[in-house]
Amino acid sequence: MSVQITTAFAKQYEVNAQLSIQQMESRVREKFMVKDITNAKERFMDYVGKATVTERTTRHGDTTYSDTPHTRRMITARTYHVADLIDRPDMVRTLIDPQNAYLATMRAAMNRKIDSICFTQLVGTAYCGEDGTSTRTMSTLGTNEIATGSVGMSTAKLIEATEILALADVPDESEGGTNFTRWCAIGPHQVSDLLKEVEYGSNDYNLVRPLVEGKIVKWMGFNFVVSNQLPLSSTTRTCIAWVKAGAGFGLSYDITATVDRMPNKMNSTQVYLEMMFGATRLEEELVVSIACTES
Secondary structure, three states: OOHHHHHHOOOOOOOOOOOOOOOOOOOOHHHOEEEEOOOOEEEEEEEEOOOOOOOOOOOOOOOOOOOOOEEEEEEEOEEEEEEEEEOHHHHHHHOOOOHHHHHHHHHHHHHHHHHHHHHHHHOOOEEEOOOOOEEEOHHHOOOOEEOOOOOOOOHHHHHHHHHHHHHOOOOOHHHHOHHHOEEEEEOHHHHHHHHOOHHHHOOOOOOOOHHHHOOOOEEOOEEEEEOOOOOEEOOEEEEEEEEHHHEEEEEEEEEEEEEEEEHHHOOEEEEEEEEEEEEEEOOHHHEEEEEEEOO
């Protein structure tokens, strides 16, 4: 039973419970390639790599063949859940039925968990190979990690991220469609970093005029997602630039909610949410990790 419900005991009639301020919806799920998966570990995508062209220098010679690379990216789905109990006497004392409020706050918690897992896996170890036992990290390419030094987010870092994608011949949305829309996830501290920069804050550089709205929507070709769920190690926040085609979200089953009476818990009502999903980076070239100091 939630021991916190006593804070809601009513001295007068109430009609509903108000949720505390919190992130309610996932901010990145729809910005990943979503695929239904039936197994805990499953192939997400097979890729054919770059072919190499060589010059023909002889007549009637033997054909030379290039070994076209093939790769496979695997995804692992895990089950996540959240539950709590509501005693009937509590419902009488509060004069409200908190079931709907519990369901809403648990759903919000699950959506935050989705974002946390998506960000962590987007820059974490990815599994590939025939049986998914080979690994690839962001350091595999040696170019897709922008180190922090001792500075926060800056226009210079976004320019570097744009250059990294360009050097890998990553198309933008105008060339590759919506699967190549460019996203950049940053935290609130990085929003402040950018708003303080002359280049971003000046209307001469940016027609979006961010200082009017006090938020960042688009800059340097990136659409921004602001989240507190990005990985944080000590004072270093890992921000991420990516295109949708480089991020995979595997869904075994979506958020499932049940409300049941529990005879073994003095007939308390159990509110229970569960979901099974996983995320992975699909191609290293399509993701850039940007370390930013928060101080």
